[in-house]
Amino acid sequence: MKIGIFDSGKGGTTTMSAIKELLPNEEYFYISDHENCPYGDKTDETLYEIVNANVLKLKNWGAKLIVIACNTATTKCIKKLRLDYPDIIFVGIEPAIKVATDSNAKNILVLATSNTVNSKRAHTLINENLKPNQNITLLACPGLADAIEKNSLSEIYNILDTLLKNYNNIDAVVLGCTHYSLIKNKIQTYFPTAKLIDGNDGVARYVYKLIKNLP
Ligand code: DGL
Numbered sequence: 517m518k519i520g521i522f523d524s525g526k527g528g529t530t531t532m533s534a535i536k537e538l539l540p541n542e543e544y545f546y547i548s549d550h551e552n553c554p555y556g557d558k559t560d561e562t563l564y565e566i567v568n569a570n571v572l573k574l575k576n577w578g579a580k581l582i583v584i585a586c587n588t589a590t591t592k593c594i595k596k597l598r599l600d601y602p603d604i605i606f607v608g609i610e611p612a613i614k615v616a617t618d619s620n621a622k623n624i625l626v627l628a629t630s631n632t633v634n635s636k637r638a639h640t641l642i643n644e645n646l647k648p649n650q651n652i653t654l655l656a657c658p659g660l661a662d663a664i665e666k667n668s669l670s671e672i673y674n675i676l677d678t679l680l681k682n683y684n685n686i687d688a689v690v691l692g693c694t695h696y697s698l699i700k701n702k703i704q705t706y707f708p709t710a711k712l713i714d715g716n717d718g719v720a721r722y723v724y725k726l727i728k729n730l731p
Pocket of ligand 1 (some may be wrong): 528589632693
């Protein structure tokens with residue numbers, strides 16, 4: 517099957533690698549939408565236009581299943597895409613909040629773009645899954661995806677230092693942006709004992725099930 521995948525750059529390659537591990541024989545098309553990075557601070561209208569252009573390209577290349585390998589585009593656009601393209605199967609990635617709340621973590625920190633942090637979906641995920649004994653903080657990381665995209669180490673460390681240094685006793689960190697999975701090791705140094713969680717394996721398992729059950 518032809519599988520299309522896109523992100524605002526290289527973050528989504530982490531999702532694609534997880535999918536390819538389970539499904540090595542499918543045909544993959546990846547759009548690294550570097551020139552529109554970051555998605556995290558675009559208005560809803562601009563973001564939909566950008567995302568729609570990627571979907572059209574992938575559809576024209578023959579993709580029947582499209583993975584939105586971007587938490588921001590998923591939380592903001594997937595509902596409308598499903599209505600606008602009923603012939604395409606869309607799979608999105610969301611901050612893996614449920615994985616964190618299902619673990620025995622007491623203090624959970626969710627790192628994501630401003631758009632994801634401000635999305636209704638992120639708050640719904642928290643309201644539906646947080647247990648009474650758990651604390652969760654949604655932390656927007658403006659500039660971080662862009663710094664990762666540019667591979668600017670000094671910017672990455674500046675942003676991480678400013679944002680993360682005041683958080684203690686964190687048991688689980690949810691990487692709610694696919695770009696952040698690329699700097700998992702750096703983030704881990706701020707929380708040496710915390711479990712770092714991203715949504716890539718969950719998405720890969722979901723895509724695998726979908727494809728194996730297709731007629
Ligand atoms: N990698 C994306 C995400 O998962 C988008 C980052 C950005 O472009 O702001 O949210």
